[in-house]
Amino acid sequence: MATIPPPITVPQRSERPSVSQRAHAERTVRTLGRRKVVNGLMIGLTWAAALVATLPLLFIIF
Amino acid sequence: MIVGPRPLEEPSSGLAARLASAGVGDRVYRVAITLFAACVPLLLLLIAAEIARAAWPALRTFGFGFLTSSAWDPVNGAFGAAPALYGTIVSSIVALVIATPLAIGVAIYLSEFAPGWLRQPVSFLVDLLAAIPSVVYGLWGIFVLIPLLRTHVVPFLKDTLHLGATPLFSGPNYGPSMLAAGVILAIMILPYISAVAREVLLAVPRSQREAALALGATRWETIWGAVLPYARSGIIGGVILGLGRALGETMAVTMVIGNTHEISSSLLSPGYTMASLIANQFSEATGDLHLSALMAIGFVLFVLTLVVNALARWLVWRVARSA
Amino acid sequence: MPPTDASPAATRTALDVQDLSAWFGAQPAVRGVSVGFREREVAAIIGPSGCGKSTLLRCLNRMHETVPTARVEGRVLLFGTDVYADGISPIALRRHVGMVFQRPSPFPTMSIRDNVAAGLRVRGGGAPSRAETDRIVERALRRSALWDEVKDRLKASAIGLSGGQQQRLCIARALATEPAVLLLDEPTASLDPISTQKVEDLLYELRSEVTVVIVTHNMQQAARVSSSTAFMLAGELVEMAPTARLFTAPADARTEAYITGRFG
Numbered sequence: 001m002a003t004i005p006p007p008i009t010v011p012q013r014s015e016r017p018s019v020s021q022r023a024h025a026e027r028t029v030r031t032l033g034r035r036k037v038v039n040g041l042m043i044g045l046t047w048a049a050a051l052v053a054t055l056p057l058l059f060i061i062f
Numbered sequence: 063m064i065v066g067p068r069p070l071e072e073p074s075s076g077l078a079a080r081l082a083s084a085g086v087g088d089r090v091y092r093v094a095i096t097l098f099a100a101c102v103p104l105l106l107l108l109i110a111a112e113i114a115r116a117a118w119p120a121l122r123t124f125g126f127g128f129l130t131s132s133a134w135d136p137v138n139g140a141f142g143a144a145p146a147l148y149g150t151i152v153s154s155i156v157a158l159v160i161a162t163p164l165a166i167g168v169a170i171y172l173s174e175f176a177p178g179w180l181r182q183p184v185s186f187l188v189d190l191l192a193a194i195p196s197v198v199y200g201l202w203g204i205f206v207l208i209p210l211l212r213t214h215v216v217p218f219l220k221d222t223l224h225l226g227a228t229p230l231f232s233g234p235n236y237g238p239s240m241l242a243a244g245v246i247l248a249i250m251i252l253p254y255i256s257a258v259a260r261e262v263l264l265a266v267p268r269s270q271r272e273a274a275l276a277l278g279a280t281r282w283e284t285i286w287g288a289v290l291p292y293a294r295s296g297i298i299g300g301v302i303l304g305l306g307r308a309l310g311e312t313m314a315v316t317m318v319i320g321n322t323h324e325i326s327s328s329l330l331s332p333g334y335t336m337a338s339l340i341a342n343q344f345s346e347a348t349g350d351l352h353l354s355a356l357m358a359i360g361f362v363l364f365v366l367t368l369v370v371n372a373l374a375r376w377l378v379w380r381v382a383r384s385a
Numbered sequence: 386m387p388p389t390d391a392s393p394a395a396t397r398t399a400l401d402v403q404d405l406s407a408w409f410g411a412q413p414a415v416r417g418v419s420v421g422f423r424e425r426e427v428a429a430i431i432g433p434s435g436c437g438k439s440t441l442l443r444c445l446n447r448m449h450e451t452v453p454t455a456r457v458e459g460r461v462l463l464f465g466t467d468v469y470a471d472g473i474s475p476i477a478l479r480r481h482v483g484m485v486f487q488r489p490s491p492f493p494t495m496s497i498r499d500n501v502a503a504g505l506r507v508r509g510g511g512a513p514s515r516a517e518t519d520r521i522v523e524r525a526l527r528r529s530a531l532w533d534e535v536k537d538r539l540k541a542s543a544i545g546l547s548g549g550q551q552q553r554l555c556i557a558r559a560l561a562t563e564p565a566v567l568l569l570d571e572p573t574a575s576l577d578p579i580s581t582q583k584v585e586d587l588l589y590e591l592r593s594e595v596t597v598v599i600v601t602h603n604m605q606q607a608a609r610v611s612s613s614t615a616f617m618l619a620g621e622l623v624e625m626a627p628t629a630r631l632f633t634a635p636a637d638a639r640t641e642a643y644i645t646g647r648f649g
Contacts, residue, residue, distance in 0.1 A: 045167060047175070060206075
């Protein structure tokens with residue numbers, strides 16, 4: 001998760017985006033890495049939940 | 063081109079008779095199913111009335127104080143439901159707090175991430191938890207869970223997380239406790255919540271997931287922003303189903319909760335629940351007032367269950383309406 | 386009629402598909418397609434059911450790979466960047482290449498406003514301020530010709546809208562993230578004629594700002610809204626030409642057979 005992929009560049013439209021919109025786009029690129037970490041973390045948590053939920057039965061039976 | 067029905071001005075007499083007899087059959091059927099359907103609420107009312115009648119002596123003697131009193135003295139004839147009411151609610155809340163995130167996590171895993179070959183076995187293992195008899199859970203609680211809590215979990219909570227200073231985890235832990243009951247209940251209601259949540263999540267249309275993915279959402283954001291909101295009223299229904307199970311569970315709880323008439327803020331202390339109180343004392347009740355007090359406990363449990371279900375209906379209705 | 390009605394500045398290729406093949410499991414859906422979609426044009430992809438036109442479209446924003454067992458080979462250059470290159474995130478790509486599906490799919494638990502803002506909000510962090518969001522929502526709804534119909538009930542549920550309004554809401558939702566390319570997968574297939582007309586008018590308006598690729602089974606629709614049209618058959622691209630020429634003087638006999646209604 002260390003490398004943030006290169007941003008995809010698309011040409012500006014004739015109507016230029018506002019400054020805040022551009023800042024917003026830049027924030028988007030910056031937060032992409034963090035979003036991916038959250039994504040991986042939460043997916044990992046659901047794996048962990050599945051593992052934990054199957055344990056009681058195994059404990060009880062064996 | 064749709065061919066119209068033949069004109070009905072002159073139906074044959076046979077057809078008319080058949081039509082008439084079919085009408086009779088419909089009426090008989092309607093009356094019959096109405097009666098059967100009416101039986102269910104009628105039965106509920108009868109049960110409620112019977113419990114209330116049996117509980118009446120105790121309710122008349124103690125009045126509203128029955129709900130707030132902590133006394134339980136069969137010898138002197140003083141009874142109060144407060145510790146058992148408190149224990150029922152708190153152990154169920156502990157169970158929900160543990161089981162809900164776990165069950166939803168499992169449901170999400172199974173509906174979104176599990177590889178095909180793992181989906182069936184994991185579903186099966188979790189669902190099987192519902193098939194284990196209550197008394198087996200109780201035995202497992204006594205021989206495995208309580209020692210585990212005492213030697214590992216409680217020291218971890220107190221020493222590593224320093225939760226000993228909070229009221230919830232204060233005081234010593236001798237063994238049977240509200241926490242043990244909550245954990246047992248959590249394991250017991252887990253399969254119900256996760257089965258409902260899994261089915262509800264699987265029923266979310268693929269178009270909802272694709273719409274979120276196409277907006278640039280990660281898989282988790284898709285689940286959090288589109289799938290879970292779509293499924294929320296169904297998931298709430300599953301949680302309420304689990305809560306209903308937890309409130310009424312008797313055997314396993316009786317075996318691990320310690321059966322003590324005390325209200326303690328600490329989850330490490332023993333307690334009582336209404337269901338286990340009735341189960342423990344009903345066969346050896348001394349005197350009419352004692353028996354009546356137990357019936358009054360049953361009545362309170364009955365009302366509590368009704369209130370919880372009504373609340374759940376209201377919650378699901380509100381969530382569905384805001385959708 | 387001129388071969389294209391694109392604005393003079395629009396000569397670049399927005400999406401350049403090079404030898405693209407796609408599979409569902411072992412089943413090929415797209416076979417070695419190479420085609421270019423020019424900037425600020427409406428391009429249509431037509432063909433009979435099952436010809437791979439939707440799959441081709443879904444390869445352009447990497448939605449194809451979200452289906453289990455799906456596989457893609459080849460290159461898709463978005464303004465020169467290969468979207469299938471290592472290190473390119475499909476998450477980031479899809480913000481630049483928006484998509485609208487066959488069935489309107491508004492988020493039922495969200496208000497109209499929140500639906501449009503979903504692309505801005507669904508991200509983990511850095512959502513724009515309230516005022517900024519309101520501005521973006523209004524702009525997107527105006528561009529999708531829905532603003533006048535919903536401006537008084539932005540907080541109402543999106544479920545209360547008609548099917549055609551829901552589909553334009555989905556277009557607004559896709560436009561809110563300011564994509565450079567908008568992909569539409571049979572967007573009017575489930576709509577009535579009047580709603581269809583509204584969506585078509587809207588696409589015609591959008592062409593000055595966004596590159597639009599629309600998959601349709603309706604040849605009249607392709608003729609009405611697009612400046613160039615690609616015809617696909619059995620996973621292969623038969624030909625791509627300016628719309629007027631494709632429908633009047635197709636180069637390939639199979640195209641002629643299709644547009645004259647001899648099959649499909």
